[in-house]
Structure formats: C-alpha cells, structure tokens
Amino acid sequence: MRTSALISTDQALKLINEDNAIVLDATIDKVNEKMDNSKLSLIPNSQFFDIEGVFSDHKSGFPHTMVSPEQFSKETKKLGINQDSTVIVYDRWGVYSSPRAWWMFRYMGLEEVFVLNGGEPAWKAAGLPIVDDYRTPEAQGNFKAKPNYEWFISKEELVERLGDDDFTITDARSSGRFHGTAPEPREGLRSGHIPGSKNLPFDQVLDGINYQDDMELQRLYEGKIDSGKQNIFTCGSGISAAIIALGAYELGNDYVTIYDGSWSEWGADTEVPVEKD
CATH class of the missing domain: 3.40.250.10 (Rhodanese-like domain)
Incomplete structure (x- = not known):
C-alpha cells in the first residue's frame, strides 16, 4: 500500500522508536539566508546528512549535483544506514532541504524514507525534546544504492x-x-x-x-x-x-x-x- 512521504510529529515519534530508525538533519543554508549553527537545535538521535559536502559532486561545476551510487553508498553506510532502515529526514528551517534528501534516497533505491512536515520548528512547537549535538552511529551500515532512473x-x-x-x-x-x-x-x-x-x-x-x-x-x-x-x-x-x-x-x-x-x-x-x- 502506498504511503505518504510526509509525516507529522506524532507519526515521527512512533517511527523514531523503531529499532531500524535513522534520523537525519538535512539542513543547508538558503541562497540569501544562513542558518545559525553556533548552538544546534536538533531532534534526539539525529545525524547530519551533509547535502553540500559529501553528498554533492564537487567536480561537476554546479551546486548540489547528485553523487555517484558508489559515493552515496559509501557515505550512507557511515551513517549506519542499512537496506531495511527507516529514514526520517528533517531540516531546521521547517521544510526546505529535507525534500532534497528524501528524493536522493528514493532515487538511490531506499523506499522507507519520510520527511517530517514542519521540521525541527514543528517538533519544538509540539513541546518535544531538543538536543544540541549529533549522535555517532554505533556500527557501519550495509546500504547499497540501486538507482531508479x-x-x-x-x-x-x-x-x-x-x-x-x-x-x-x-x-x-x-x-x-x-x-x-x-x-x-x-x-x-x-x-x-x-x-x-x-x-x-x-x-x-x-x-x-x-x-x-x-x-x-x-x-x-x-x-x-x-x-x-x-x-x-x-x-x-x-x-x-x-x-x-x-x-x-x-x-x-x-x-x-x-x-x-x-x-x-x-x-x-x-x-x-x-x-x-
């Protein structure tokens, strides 16, 4: 059965408690507005999905170019992502760059990936806990990208x-x-x-x-x-x-x-x- 890619804070809470859940902060700066990173405001157990760094092909000459399947696999494994992982992506603007992360995962063959509607601001507004640091994955993942062209x-x-x-x-x-x-x-x-x-x-x-x-x-x-x-x-x-x-x-x-x-x-x-x- 087809499911929505957008999830609410209540739905995110349920997914995050699953054993195979991975939470990713996919925040990037906007064209004319920068995010204040001096004090992070994150959903617990978040890792950073670095769209502008390791998840962009810097040899292309264009911003945010999609990386190769090999590079994507290599970097997602470092985040502890497996073939059966459920990935929840969000950004600290609300909704801006998290859909890009969602699309990248779907293109690379992972179907269980969801975007938190409203992002970190919605999580915070719901009175849910906030942390100020990223977690370190306990083990390397086994995800292997299989692009859907x-x-x-x-x-x-x-x-x-x-x-x-x-x-x-x-x-x-x-x-x-x-x-x-x-x-x-x-x-x-x-x-x-x-x-x-x-x-x-x-x-x-x-x-x-x-x-x-x-x-x-x-x-x-x-x-x-x-x-x-x-x-x-x-x-x-x-x-x-x-x-x-x-x-x-x-x-x-x-x-x-x-x-x-x-x-x-x-x-x-x-x-x-x-x-x-």
Missing part, C-alpha cells in the same frame, strides 16, 4: 525530448526568474526558462513551515502536472525542485523526476533553448 533526468535527455508531449516540466523558481524579468542570483546565467515548462514557485506549496493541505495542493498543481505523464521538476540548483516534487508525490504521482542540473546548468549553456514570456 525514473526519478532522475539529465540535460542531454531533456534536450532530446523537448517538443514531445509525454512529459511535463514544472519550475520551482520565482515568477520573475522564470519569466526572465528578475536577475539570476548566480553570475553567468541567462534569464528565462526551459521551453514548455510551467511555473510553480516553491514557496506557494508551503504554508509557513508546513506543506499546504491536499486541497490547496490540488489547486496549485492543476494544469502543471499530469498523472498520465512523466512529471519533471526543476529549479535553480536542484533543492527547491524537490519541494514541489514531493508535493506532486503527495497528490498520488508515484514517480517524480528531478532535472538535477536545473537552471545552474541549463542557464549556463548557450547551446540549449530558452524561453521568456
């Missing part, structure tokens, strides 16, 4: 498929960046969007620290995704694309594909087409 698309494949009608593209950037009326925060990138894509700014699918309810999500995604097609999500660097991808998953779309290079790659390549409207 329906969750991932490259620039080359996307270029080849432009003009086909068997997929949708939804862009999580702001309206101004999507339409080319606002500058890109990264230097050297053209303005505009991938031809044929639709715009759904990621902050619209959130209600403060939580996701919008299903009724509002249905309204927001209307005309942008199609359950009978492959739904591809993109953004600036692959982080907020995962936010709207998770929203689409919650609406019943089993395979949500992320264009990992996103605008950091597409906007820098003068050989690929760009639309402005």
